[in-house]
Amino acid sequence: MxxxxxxxxxxxxxxxxxxxxxxxxxxxxxxxxxxxSVNDRSGIxxxxxxxxxxxxxxxxxxxxxxxxxxxxxxxxxxxxxxxxxxxxxxxxxxxxxxxxxxxxxxxxxxxxxxxxxxxxxxxxxxxxxxxxxxxxxxxxxxxxxxxxxxxxxxxxxxxxxxxxxxxxxxxxxxxxxxxxxxxxxxxxxxxxxxxxxxxxxxxxxxxxxxxxxxxxxxxxxxxxxxxxFQDSGANFLLPAPITSTNELVIVWDPEVGKINPSEHKQLKLARSLTRGIIDRDLKPSNAERKSIQRILKYPPTRTLSGDEKQLLWKFRFSLMSEKRALTKFLRSVEWSDVQEAKQALELMGRWEMIDVCDALELLSPVFESEEVRAYAVCILERADDDELQCYLLQLVQALRFERSDKSRLSQFLVQRSSHNIELASFLRWYVSVEFHDPVHAKRFYSTHEILEESMMKLTPGVDGEDGYKLWQSLVRQTELTAQLCSIMRDVGNVRGNTQKKIEKLRQLLSGLLSELTYFEEPIRSPLAPNILITGIVPSESSIFKSALHPLRLTFRTASGGTCKMIFKKGDDIRQDQLVVQMVSLMDRLLKLENLDLHLTPYNVLATGQDEGLLEFIPSRSLAQILSEHRSIISYLQKFHPDEHGPFGITATCLETFIKSCAGYSVITYILGIGDRHLDNLLLRDDGRLFHVDFGYILGRDPKPFPPPMKLCKEMVEAMGGAESQYYTRFKSYCCEAYNILRKSSNLILNLFHLMAGSNIPDIASDPEKGILKLQEKFRLDLDDEACVHFFQDLINESVSALFPQMVETIHRWAQYWR
Missing domain, CATH: 2.60.40.150 (C2 domain)
Incomplete structure (x- = not known):
C-alpha cells in the first residue's frame, strides 16, 4: 500500500x-x-x-x-x-x-x-x-x-x-x-x-x-x-483494486448514494398534486404499456428505479383495475411527502382487491406505513384457517416490522387463534421462542399476553372446555418439554453405550418420573394440538445413537392409539422447522394443481433456542438399505412383491417412489438444501422417499462442488436406469412440478422476505443474498418450455456428477469407522 x-x-x-x-x-x-447498628441518644x-x-x-x-x-x-x-x-x-x-x-x-x-x-x-x-x-x-x-x-x-x-x-x-x-x-x-x-x-x-x-x-x-x-460510516441504504460502489503503484488516492465520498437534490425536485414537480385531475385521464402508449407489464412481472425482491416509479405514479389511475399493480404502485410512493402519501392511501382503498400472497409483501420491512400494513391484514382475513396456518410462522416474524406492540397484525393473529386451538398452540410456541430476542422481546411478549387474555375469556364450547381449561392445556405443553429436558440431562450423565442410556430412560419413566407414564389430565400434543396425549409408554421409548442422544418417545392418545415423537436438546431446529413448513406449503400448491407427489411433510416444532419436537416417521435411511439389501428395489420387494409388476414390485409402489423422488429433487433444488448424503435420505415401506436434517439451506453446503440436486445412481437404478420409461416419467414429474412452483414464486419469496429479521442461521447471516439466491432458482427469465429443457439439463448434470460420488464414498467410510 x-x-x-x-x-x-x-x-x-x-x-x-x-x-x-x-x-x-x-x-x-x-x-x-x-x-x-449502634446509635447514641442523639441519633448519630x-x-x-x-x-x-x-x-x-x-x-x-x-x-x-x-x-x-x-x-x-x-x-x-x-x-x-x-x-x-x-x-x-x-x-x-x-x-x-x-x-x-x-x-x-x-x-x-x-x-x-x-x-x-x-x-x-x-x-x-x-x-x-x-x-x-x-x-x-x-x-x-x-x-x-x-x-x-x-x-x-x-x-x-x-x-x-x-x-x-x-x-x-x-x-x-x-x-x-x-x-x-x-x-x-x-x-x-x-x-x-x-x-x-x-x-x-x-x-x-x-x-x-x-x-x-x-x-x-x-x-x-x-x-x-x-x-x-456509511448508511446501509446508500448505493455505494467499491472501486476496483489498485494494481499499480501510481499516485491515485482512494477517498470516501459521503454523498455517494444520497438523493440528488435537483432530481428530487424534478420528481416532486412531476408529481405535483395539481396534476391529479389531468392524470385521471392519462392512458399509457404501447411502449409505456409494455414497460408497465414488464414491471408488474418483477419479483417482490426487485427494487424499482426512479423512472419506473415515475411511470407507475403517472398512470396510477389507469392501473387501479389491475390488482397485481398495487404493491408496485405503493413501492413508488414518496411516503415522506404527506400529501402524496394521503392520495396513495385513498387510491389503495379504491384499488382492485389483491390476493393474499401479495398482502404478505405489504407486511415486509419495506412498508412502514401503518395504514398499508392494516390494509394487508384486512386482505389476510379472507384466508381460511388452513391457509393461515401455512403462513403463521412468517406472520409472527412480521411482528418485528410493526411500529407498535399491539399492532393490527398482532390483534388479528390473536383473534383468529382464539377460535382455533391448533392456531393458538402454534402461535403461542412461535411467539415464546422469540422471547430471547433483546430488541423485540417486549413485542412478542405483548402478543403472548393478549393471546392469554383472549383465551381466558372464551365461554365453554361444544366439548365443554372453557377458555381457562384450553389455556391450561397449552401451558402443560411447556411443563412437559421442561421435564423432557430434565430427562435428557440425566440420561446424558450416564456413562456407557447407548443401551445403558436407554435403560436409564425407561427406568426414569417407570420410577422417579412415573407421572409421565399416565398424565393426571390429557395434554394437547405440541405437534398436533387436535390430538390429546395421556402418557408415555416406557417400553416403547428409546434413544437415537448420535452425539446429542435425542429421545424417541411413544405417547398414548386419548383415542386409544399411539403417536411417536422425537425430542432434541442442544440443537437449533428452527431452520428445520422453516424447511419442513415450506415442503408442506409446496405440497399444498402442487395438490391444488392436481399433482400429488406423495411428499412427507412431517411435523417439526422448535420449543426453544436449542430444543424442539419432531414427528417420528417409521423409515430407514438409504445408507442402511443399501448396506443390507444392496439395492432399493430389493428392499421394496420385501414389502410390495409382485411377480407381474415392474422389477418385481407393485406398480403403485414404484409410482410412489418415482413421484416422491421427483418432488424432493425439485424442492431441495429450489431451497438450495445442502449436505445431502445417504444417511439423511429416508425411505418408507410404501415407497415414499423423503429428506431430513436441514442444517444447510439457500446454497450453503459443507461439501465441495455439490450437485444441483441429490439424485444418486442407486435411485436412478431403482427406476430402471437412465434409458427406462420410468426414469423418463421421473423427469416429466420434475419439470411439471418445477413449473407449477414457479407460478407461486412471489408467495415463496414473500414468505422468505418476512423471515429476514429472524435468527435462523442461514438467513440471518445475509438475508438479502439468501433471498436473491432463492429468486435465481426460479429462473423467472425463462418461459415454461425453456424451463423444461433447463431442468432436464440439471438432472443430467446431477446424475453424471463424479465428485459427489467420491464424497459419498468417503462419508460411508467415516460412518463405518465411527
Missing part, C-alpha cells in the same frame, strides 16, 4: 457485533463510611467503618438519542487501589446497524452498601469522530460524579476531557494510542525507558491534581483498516 493510499471499511458492510473492552477506572474514590452513629467499594460498569448503546438493545454489565471488581476490569463486552447490535450519532453510555455503580446501589458517575462517548471514522484504541473518558450516563443528543455527560484539565499526560496518551495502533515505529530498548518515564509523569500529574477527577478507560480495539 502506497503512502498516499487510504484504505477503509464501510460500517454498513461489517456484519459483526459491536465489541469493546472496559479497561479500568483511574483516580481515587472517596472513602465510604458505613454505619453500624457512634462508630463507623470504612468499606471498600465494589464496582461494576453498566454499558448501554444509544442510537440517535434513543436506547437500543439491552444494557450489558461487567463483573464486580474490588481488588487493588486502581479498579481494573479489563473485560470484553459484546453487544447484540452489529456495526452495520450503527448511525452517525451512535454513542455508548457508561455508568459506574457501587454495590458495597448492601441492597442499595450507589451511583458513582457516568460518561458518554460517540462511536464515530468528527471525520465520521469509527473510534479505535484506548479512550480516556471523564466521569461525571453522581450523574448517570446520559445518552441523549446532546449529552449532559460528555466523556471528552475538558481543555482546562488536559495536560502533558493527555498529549502523551494520544501518542500511546498511536503506538498501540502501530503508527509509531517500535524500538524495544527505547520503549521500555519511555514507558518508565511515562509512569513517573503520571504520578506527578495525579499528585498535582490531587486525584480530584475520575476517569474511565475504554479500549475499542482496532481493525485492519479504518472504518468509515
Amino acid at each position: 502506497s503512502g498516499n493510499e487510504f484504505r477503509f471499511f464501510l460500517s454498513c458492510d461489517i456484519n459483526l457485533p459491536v465489541k469493546f473492552r472496559v479497561d479500568r477506572l483511574e483516580g481515587t474514590l472517596p472513602s465510604i463510611k458505613s454505619p453500624n 452513629n457512634s462508630t463507623t467503618e470504612e468499606r471498600r467499594p465494589e464496582l461494576y460498569v453498566e454499558c448501554a448503546l444509544y442510537i440517535d438519542g434513543a436506547p437500543f438493545g439491552l444494557p450489558m454489565r461487567t463483573r464486580l471488581e474490588s481488588m487493588g487501589p486502581m479498579y481494573c476490569w479489563n473485560e470484553p463486552i459484546t453487544l447484540s447490535t452489529k456495526y452495520r446497524d450503527l448511525t452517525a450519532h451512535s454513542q455508548l453510555a457508561l455508568t459506574v455503580w457501587d454495590v458495597s452498601c448492601g441492597k442499595d446501589e450507589r451511583l458513582v458517575g457516568g460518561t458518554t462517548i460517540l462511536l464515530f469522530n468528527s471525520k465520521m471514522q469509527l473510534k479505535t484504541g484506548k479512550q480516556k473518558l471523564r466521569l461525571w460524579p453522581g450523574k448517570e450516563a446520559d445518552g441523549s443528543l446532546p449529552t449532559s455527560t460528555p466523556g471528552k476531557v475538558p481543555k482546562n484539565e488536559r495536560g502533558e499526560l493527555e498529549r502523551l496518551e494520544k501518542l500511546i494510542n498511536k503506538y498501540e495502533r502501530e503508527q509509531i515505529q517500535r524500538v524495544d530498548w527505547l520503549d521500555r525507558l519511555t514507558f518508565k518515564a511515562l509512569e513517573k509523569i503520571k504520578e506527578q500529574e495525579n499528585f498535582r491534581n490531587g486525584n480530584s477527577y475520575l476517569y474511565l478507560v475504554v479500549d475499542f480495539g482496532r481493525l485492519e483498516h479504518r472504518v468509515v
Whole structure:
C-alpha cells in the first residue's frame, strides 16, 4: 500500500457485533463510611467503618438519542487501589446497524452498601469522530460524579476531557494510542525507558491534581483498516483494486448514494398534486404499456428505479383495475411527502382487491406505513384457517416490522387463534421462542399476553372446555418439554453405550418420573394440538445413537392409539422447522394443481433456542438399505412383491417412489438444501422417499462442488436406469412440478422476505443474498418450455456428477469407522 493510499471499511458492510473492552477506572474514590447498628441518644452513629467499594460498569448503546438493545454489565471488581476490569463486552447490535450519532453510555455503580446501589458517575462517548471514522484504541473518558450516563443528543455527560484539565499526560496518551495502533515505529530498548518515564509523569500529574477527577478507560480495539460510516441504504460502489503503484488516492465520498437534490425536485414537480385531475385521464402508449407489464412481472425482491416509479405514479389511475399493480404502485410512493402519501392511501382503498400472497409483501420491512400494513391484514382475513396456518410462522416474524406492540397484525393473529386451538398452540410456541430476542422481546411478549387474555375469556364450547381449561392445556405443553429436558440431562450423565442410556430412560419413566407414564389430565400434543396425549409408554421409548442422544418417545392418545415423537436438546431446529413448513406449503400448491407427489411433510416444532419436537416417521435411511439389501428395489420387494409388476414390485409402489423422488429433487433444488448424503435420505415401506436434517439451506453446503440436486445412481437404478420409461416419467414429474412452483414464486419469496429479521442461521447471516439466491432458482427469465429443457439439463448434470460420488464414498467410510 502506497503512502498516499487510504484504505477503509464501510460500517454498513461489517456484519459483526459491536465489541469493546472496559479497561479500568483511574483516580481515587472517596472513602465510604458505613454505619453500624449502634446509635447514641442523639441519633448519630457512634462508630463507623470504612468499606471498600465494589464496582461494576453498566454499558448501554444509544442510537440517535434513543436506547437500543439491552444494557450489558461487567463483573464486580474490588481488588487493588486502581479498579481494573479489563473485560470484553459484546453487544447484540452489529456495526452495520450503527448511525452517525451512535454513542455508548457508561455508568459506574457501587454495590458495597448492601441492597442499595450507589451511583458513582457516568460518561458518554460517540462511536464515530468528527471525520465520521469509527473510534479505535484506548479512550480516556471523564466521569461525571453522581450523574448517570446520559445518552441523549446532546449529552449532559460528555466523556471528552475538558481543555482546562488536559495536560502533558493527555498529549502523551494520544501518542500511546498511536503506538498501540502501530503508527509509531517500535524500538524495544527505547520503549521500555519511555514507558518508565511515562509512569513517573503520571504520578506527578495525579499528585498535582490531587486525584480530584475520575476517569474511565475504554479500549475499542482496532481493525485492519479504518472504518468509515456509511448508511446501509446508500448505493455505494467499491472501486476496483489498485494494481499499480501510481499516485491515485482512494477517498470516501459521503454523498455517494444520497438523493440528488435537483432530481428530487424534478420528481416532486412531476408529481405535483395539481396534476391529479389531468392524470385521471392519462392512458399509457404501447411502449409505456409494455414497460408497465414488464414491471408488474418483477419479483417482490426487485427494487424499482426512479423512472419506473415515475411511470407507475403517472398512470396510477389507469392501473387501479389491475390488482397485481398495487404493491408496485405503493413501492413508488414518496411516503415522506404527506400529501402524496394521503392520495396513495385513498387510491389503495379504491384499488382492485389483491390476493393474499401479495398482502404478505405489504407486511415486509419495506412498508412502514401503518395504514398499508392494516390494509394487508384486512386482505389476510379472507384466508381460511388452513391457509393461515401455512403462513403463521412468517406472520409472527412480521411482528418485528410493526411500529407498535399491539399492532393490527398482532390483534388479528390473536383473534383468529382464539377460535382455533391448533392456531393458538402454534402461535403461542412461535411467539415464546422469540422471547430471547433483546430488541423485540417486549413485542412478542405483548402478543403472548393478549393471546392469554383472549383465551381466558372464551365461554365453554361444544366439548365443554372453557377458555381457562384450553389455556391450561397449552401451558402443560411447556411443563412437559421442561421435564423432557430434565430427562435428557440425566440420561446424558450416564456413562456407557447407548443401551445403558436407554435403560436409564425407561427406568426414569417407570420410577422417579412415573407421572409421565399416565398424565393426571390429557395434554394437547405440541405437534398436533387436535390430538390429546395421556402418557408415555416406557417400553416403547428409546434413544437415537448420535452425539446429542435425542429421545424417541411413544405417547398414548386419548383415542386409544399411539403417536411417536422425537425430542432434541442442544440443537437449533428452527431452520428445520422453516424447511419442513415450506415442503408442506409446496405440497399444498402442487395438490391444488392436481399433482400429488406423495411428499412427507412431517411435523417439526422448535420449543426453544436449542430444543424442539419432531414427528417420528417409521423409515430407514438409504445408507442402511443399501448396506443390507444392496439395492432399493430389493428392499421394496420385501414389502410390495409382485411377480407381474415392474422389477418385481407393485406398480403403485414404484409410482410412489418415482413421484416422491421427483418432488424432493425439485424442492431441495429450489431451497438450495445442502449436505445431502445417504444417511439423511429416508425411505418408507410404501415407497415414499423423503429428506431430513436441514442444517444447510439457500446454497450453503459443507461439501465441495455439490450437485444441483441429490439424485444418486442407486435411485436412478431403482427406476430402471437412465434409458427406462420410468426414469423418463421421473423427469416429466420434475419439470411439471418445477413449473407449477414457479407460478407461486412471489408467495415463496414473500414468505422468505418476512423471515429476514429472524435468527435462523442461514438467513440471518445475509438475508438479502439468501433471498436473491432463492429468486435465481426460479429462473423467472425463462418461459415454461425453456424451463423444461433447463431442468432436464440439471438432472443430467446431477446424475453424471463424479465428485459427489467420491464424497459419498468417503462419508460411508467415516460412518463405518465411527
